[in-house]
Amino acid sequence: LGVGLLGGSIGLAAKSSISGCKIIGYGHRTSTLDAALARKAIDQAFTRPEDAVRDCDLVILCTPVGMFGQLLDQIAPALMPEALVTDVGSTKRSVVQWTEQHLPNPGRFVGSHPIAGSEKRGIQFARPDLFANALCLTTPTALTNPQAVEAVESFWRLLGMRLMRLTPEEHDSLLAEVSHLPHALAAVLATIPSDKALSLCGKGFLDATRIAAGDPGLWRDIFMDNRDNLQDTLRATRGELDILLSLLETGNADAVQAWLAAAAARRQALDPPPR
């Protein structure tokens, strides 16, 4: 449901990895569906989600997070009793809660978050290897059917992903730190410089701000949905800025270097070891 970068890439990846699978796509724009059909990311297209899910073994929500509630309402009566439902949303508490309220069989819903994608948007950027070697987080709860979790995780594994389980609460708290805060700070960075300063920027600035080019509507949904956690990380950022400001104000060069060295060590540890 939703045949953009992620939905389209799932179609392409599934069709190249799983023999005999049929992909049904839902989208509200026929031009997008036509593009997805032309790229063979989907085999069949519907403009009403309830029509799309009717015969599906596995339903994957790939729209922006803000549409999940309405989408679940629409598909609930049309799902096969044993249909599995998952999603690719960047936040997990709300979708898990909505499924428990809206789906006739919430045990067959397994929250997923494949950590893949880019600041680009749309079927034209979809590619079959988007998920290869990337991490997929699943967020089963006490209500989730264990076989449903296994089945959904097997699907992501067939697309080449590594799996990790978290609670929805853990997920949203951790992702605020490594995804939603970075987006907010990249946006701040893109906002502050004057036009003249921007005209001088180098590769470092472009890399540091690339994610800020992401779709504002998509990120509005993520920010609003996870705003308690995001607020916590923004306050932590303010605290860290105050630390750096006070080191600069006192002119303590050694302390500035120690502060930079701690950050550099943490960042360097994320790079693969040199060959």
Place this chain on the structure above:
Amino acid sequence: LGVGLLGGSIGLAAKSSISGCKIIGYGHRTSTLDAALARKAIDQAFTRPEDAVRDCDLVILCTPVGMFGQLLDQIAPALMPEALVTDVGSTKRSVVQWTEQHLPNPGRFVGSHPIAGSEKRGIQFARPDLFANALCLTTPTALTNPQAVEAVESFWRLLGMRLMRLTPEEHDSLLAEVSHLPHALAAVLATIPSDKALSLCGKGFLDATRIAAGDPGLWRDIFMDNRDNLQDTLRATRGELDILLSLLETGNADAVQAWLAAAAARRQALDPPPR
């Protein structure tokens, strides 16, 4: 003077673009000088800067900014009267001031800042195309000899660079916005997440924090040298974070989207138009 990433790349680039030029390298470690000789980035090596500059037409300071004062003191008595002196430092007010105090012929000094490099450090990362199509800022003052400016700019042009002139004050203020602040925020971003959160990070986080892996000593010098401007941008960042925090606290989704959209538009404008 200094044969690391920038000094070594200048040697490689000059030797591939300018026929018959001879490159003399200074470094305080013989192992670095040996590596630079082996890569043919330099033709001759000295471990005392005053020995290195004695017969040079153009002297380029490529050490960390914090060493410039001492280095200028050491080379001043050894320079040929008509020698041109420039540098590749990331800040410009202090080096310009030092040259006016330390050099016998300050009119022959032209501050330069080639906006090229990376978070990597050392002669092993040097490459002859590091400067191709990149921007080089020069910061002549009323004391600078106009022919010296032309000559230094011609040198950078031979290495493939585009040129722009700024006052030292403009330079340091603008670079705080597009280079020093981004480094500080990347370091903050690398500092805040828990180890568990870091283990989930994707490409977006890695790109946004890459510059934070840069050499802490080098960046300490830059931060300390430009700390008034950096403090201003850090305070502006705090103000922008407070704006976002208040939008999130009031739950104003439209305003959050407008804030994100403004940042996305500014960032998108920096990308080359799609083919």
